[in-house]
Amino acid sequence: MSIRGSNLLTLGGLSREALLEILDTAESFVEVNQRTVKKVPALKGRVVASLFFEESTRTRLSFETAAKRLGADVVSLAVASSSVKKGESLRDTIATIDALGLDAVVLRHRSSGAAEQVSRYVPHVRVINAGDGMHQHPTQGLLDAFTVRQVLAARRGLSGSETGSSLFEGLRVLIVGDIRHSRVARSDIAAYATLGAQVRVAAPGTLLPSDISNWPVEVVDNFDEALEWADVVGLLRLQQERGTGAFVPSLEEFTFTYGLTQERAARLRPETLITHPGPMNRGVEVDSAVADLPSALISQQVSNGVPIRMAVLYLTVAAPKENS
């Protein structure tokens, strides 16, 4: 099912065709972002609300930039300046903003499921999940897949869309770190697995979800060997508080066991790509020098955030719903 005219709450359940449609649409917006005048009027006159109930710099900036480049009016609610802190319920906050005549809500919230709940409160508005608790961060999963395809296609002298999903077939993706608490991991795994990649995960036992056997992934027992296997290494941010004894004895021990140190990075094949959703804890999950290697795609990921979010806004808000 395409996201045309629908909400984007999760990548779980989206078909390969639906994912490719978003990636291909984003590719057409890359060119817009390289123009001197970086605007297309696809969402002219539409109102997009950006509601970030949780701290975020790059995702918020990226969504708001995307909406503005599509010509939309952006209503932005900053948590500190809103009445949310005065005990107003999520439902009342949404109702207030909805009174401005919204076409879409981009929502970031610390609670899993908040985006889906909001979508029930305002069924006439398209809801785009910009990260909900430990559940999903769909646009991050999309831009990770987009960036990987872009780089792999360029190596073959092709554009990403010319390759469809072929470069994901059998692609060996290793996702490392706090899988249990990571919305990025859930979205990445859904995207990569649906596009045809083989996904393995490496994490301390406490940072694996309780029922990982039901996920479309394999758990690796030897992280160092898996690094030699991988075509793509997806690093995740380790929340500092997870490494203070409750889940992992210490940050140092995490780095010792699962950090991408220079020593471990030497085991990677030269063509292996490294991704990280940011913000990085340099020296914890990734060594600072490794993060700056040419194979680390971190800055491409950030710049691809805008075209991916333009594509998502365009498809969900402006594109007509499919009849199927």
Added chain:
Amino acid sequence: MKIVLRGGLVIGPTTSALTDIAIRDGVIVERGTSVDLTNAQVIDVSGCWVGPGLVDLHTHLREPGREDAEDVASGARAGAMGGYTALTAMPNTEPALDSVALVSFVLAQGAKTPLDVAVAGAITVGRRGELLAPMAEMAALGVRIFTDDGTGVQNPLVMRRALEYAKPLGVRLAQHCEDEALAAGGVMNEGALSAALGLVGRPALAEELMVLRDIELVRLTGGRMHFLHLSTGRSIALVAAAKAEGLDVTCEVMPHHFIFTEERCGHYDAQFKVHPPLRGELDRDALRVALHTSAIDAVATDHAPHAPQLKELPFDEAPAGMLGLEHAASLTYEALGEDPSPQQFFELLSRGPARVGQLREHDRRVGLSAHGGDLSVGSDANVVVFDPAARWIASKENLASRATNTPYDARAMLGKVRVTIAKGRLVVNEGVLQ
């Protein structure tokens, strides 16, 4: 005024009889097929089951402290609509029912309602799980069940001392079985679904470990324990084995645990958030099977009213609990399967809980009448009429409860409470509060 229930099937503990029942001055005065109808309000109940009024061991009436969600009076109205003639007010109010003054207050509020409202006292001061509450003083007021429900008593030494202290008082402790450390602040059942939804899970083991621990403490102390709202097949099996060994343990299950599975949490609808959480299919089915055995002493409601805005919070922040009083009878009837035994129905909903709560004899000190009886002439007139053939649609729009957090909105229901007579008074007739 005399009331005659005419033409119903009167359900005794082991047999049923097609007979009329006449009620006057709070007691059953006559039974038979030719009772005197002069000056009587005659209610035709042919096709219906006539049984002892239902008894809930587990009712959150929210008074004092959260009267915006429910109070004793509104909870009693909801209970009457559900066929209940006796409720047990749980002590997790604000403040907790941990003293003579607070227990007396709720008993007095209960005495203003047509139903009997028994009170469960707290085991520990403020339900904090540290110091024993004055159980002997509360027992002297007629309190027969003590619990810190909402959470269980976590410290095993405190629970041991509570069992030892309660034993000579002739009262029973009731435990909310969840090891909160292992439950880890979870908000739904732990498993593949919680992992996919990004919600922290409460593992079944958190419940089962507490059941196991407390069975062993009962063995150690010779005390009495009632296990509240068991939700897994293993929990039930542990209790059944303890009973077989002769330990004095009893347990209850809730309709939501034998009706729903955790799938209901799949769209973050906080109406389905409850502790212990909704489990998987295997556990739900194990509970349904156990309803037909002596492992389960009672179906209770865990009726847990919450103000509507609280259930609109994000799933992880919303309070746990759902309404239950007005639908438990129909849901139990449904879960008993094809051709359900009326004896088992009233065993689970009335006679069993009345035994556990020591509500079978009237207690003049606190003005409580006798419940869960055999409807013989001379017994207190706590009677319910249940129509097993009725079919209806539950709705959150017409609840007697002050709250609306029912998970059964728009659900098709099998069987319906038509009449509730509490202490001889017609409280509900034709499904309408009188």
